[in-house]
Amino acid sequence: MGNIPEICVNCVKEKDECGKHLDCCCKNCFRLEDSYIFKHLTNIELDYLVEGKQQIQYKPGETIIKQNTSSTYVVCVREGLAKVYVEGVKGKNSVVRLIKKSDFITGGGLFNGNIQQFTISAVTPVICCLIDSAKLVKLFSENNEFAVELLRHHIKQNSNLVNKLVNLTQKYMPGRVADTLLYLKNEICYSNPFSIPLTRQDLADMSNMTKESFVRILQEFKVSGLIKTKGNSFEITDEKALISISRNG
Amino acid sequence: MGNIPEICVNCVKEKDECGKHLDCCCKNCFRLEDSYIFKHLTNIELDYLVEGKQQIQYKPGETIIKQNTSSTYVVCVREGLAKVYVEGVKGKNSVVRLIKKSDFITGGGLFNGNIQQFTISAVTPVICCLIDSAKLVKLFSENNEFAVELLRHHIKQNSNLVNKLVNLTQKYMPGRVADTLLYLKNEICYSNPFSIPLTRQDLADMSNMTKESFVRILQEFKVSGLIKTKGNSFEITDEKALISISRNG
DNA sequence: CGCGAGCTTGACGTTGTTCAACTAGAGTGG
DNA sequence: CCACTCTAGTTGAACAACGTCAAGCTCGCG
Numbered sequence A, B: 001m002g003n004i005p006e007i008c009v010n011c012v013k014e015k016d017e018c019g020k021h022l023d024c025c026c027k028n029c030f031r032l033e034d035s036y037i038f039k040h041l042t043n044i045e046l047d048y049l050v051e052g053k054q055q056i057q058y059k060p061g062e063t064i065i066k067q068n069t070s071s072t073y074v075v076c077v078r079e080g081l082a083k084v085y086v087e088g089v090k091g092k093n094s095v096v097r098l099i100k101k102s103d104f105i106t107g108g109g110l111f112n113g114n115i116q117q118f119t120i121s122a123v124t125p126v127i128c129c130l131i132d133s134a135k136l137v138k139l140f141s142e143n144n145e146f147a148v149e150l151l152r153h154h155i156k157q158n159s160n161l162v163n164k165l166v167n168l169t170q171k172y173m174p175g176r177v178a179d180t181l182l183y184l185k186n187e188i189c190y191s192n193p194f195s196i197p198l199t200r201q202d203l204a205d206m207s208n209m210t211k212e213s214f215v216r217i218l219q220e221f222k223v224s225g226l227i228k229t230k231g232n233s234f235e236i237t238d239e240k241a242l243i244s245i246s247r248n249g
Numbered sequence C: 001c002g003c004g005a006g007c008t009t010g011a012c013g014t015t016g017t018t019c020a021a022c023t024a025g026a027g028t029g030g
Numbered sequence D: 001c002c003a004c005t006c007t008a009g010t011t012g013a014a015c016a017a018c019g020t021c022a023a024g025c026t027c028g029c030g
Helices: A021-030 A043-050 A133-142 A144-170 A173-189 A200-207 A211-223 A239-248 B021-030 B043-050 B133-142 B144-170 B173-189 B200-207 B211-223 B239-248
Strands: A054-058 A063-065 A073-079 A082-087 A093-099 A119-122 A126-132 A227-230 A233-236 B054-058 B063-065 B073-079 B082-087 B093-099 B119-122 B126-132 B227-230 B233-236
Touching: A043 A126, A043 A133, A073 A133, A082 B144, A093 A144, A093 A200, A093 B144, A126 A133, A133 A144, A133 B144, A144 A173, A144 B082, A144 B093, A144 B133, A144 B144, A173 A200, A173 A211, A173 A233, A173 A239, A200 A211, A211 A227, B043 B126, B043 B133, B073 B133, B093 B144, B093 B200, B126 B133, B133 B144, B144 B173, B173 B200, B173 B211, B173 B233, B173 B239, B200 B211, B211 B227
Parallel strands: none
Antiparallel strands: A054 A126, A063 A119, A073 A126, A082 A093, A082 A119, A227 A233, B054 B126, B063 B119, B073 B126, B082 B093, B082 B119, B227 B233
């Protein structure tokens, strides 16, 4: 990492050769409709934000941000899939969420001594931009609509965490597996037969159980005709039943 | 609720009789050192914020905010203790935190369609102020230091939720009970033999277990000489051991 | 004194983990 | 092309953690 030349993923030239680098990369990226956080920034503010940013490539398994370290940047994913997890007690990991193209994550360190709350690591090859968080803070002060979006972002994250807390602590295993499958389909893959490059261990870490237990529940769902699986491909064949299992715990 | 006359807790007159009501109540309240959220507001901004606020008394057990309802105010506690919890699946409740004098809570609804994420109910008699959240939003736009504090508040809440997620999902029961006892001592009561007007069921709801299990672990701690208990009074006699149990799960 | 709500204890059943064995598939080297 | 190896996935049996249910207890209060 770091010694791979920075490639502009839009024009496929190295940064040095690409005179309109900011225009063809960051602005396009931040203007994506998903990237609601940055939609209120002017071009000048965007230029300021991305000036001096680092665009880095990570290989699968590489750590992008390490929990409990201090770092002064926020991460914007341009390509690929990464997992955000907490390394807890007794070697257990809790995968809090997955992030993908145009997702934005502060790692919990903003306004908080820059101590990272999560570890973020690449699942597929990841290209992401590391942006100086001091610039984010400055724009927070200067552009009120941006500030509102940033606050909204954190409130939403809050809401997701509360839901996750309830799902993981109050439901039996089938409910938790159903939650994970529906999350992958509806919020990550956006398709029904979907394929996800996560190990069973990762999926178990999302569902607060061991990989053995996860596999067993998956097997139950298969014989009940709720899903089909083949390796890392999943198809939800009876979504209503799955939703019902999720709701009733 | 509501039909009890609004008493100024500082000058102990009803609101009507108390000409300097705002001065003697809200400003003193919001200027408390604990109330870091409001420390950057000018007097004029404070006047604006508290104009038209409702100061309400609740009896123990009464609901202050009900989950999934929409409400357009935020709550500032002036006196008493309240519990903030999520009503989840299968009739289970998860107590997320306790709030007390000069704590401030948005209920998760700010910038979020005003749908409340939590139920908040009074444990002791509670006096609290209900403030129009639209005013909070307006001040967020106008006073940047206040905006920073509000964001910081949410980031901190985020951090607490992540910790709670790890504590509740990755630790065995003794670790969770230890967490709850240390939380009560260090963040709510600020004293060592401490007394807390919560039922065993409430304490269990904070620790993600049944009241029977909570009692059993409490008993174990007692015979091991880590704590003493008598009704709702607790004394931590071997804090180091308790911290160690908390850390190691 | 008796009532009732909350607390405590014990026996038992269920949920979920651990550990070990086995399987499938992908890469490697002869 | 065929062993060989390595990793991830799967399965089963024993076990531990935790919940459920029922009974008994305590203590404040009328």
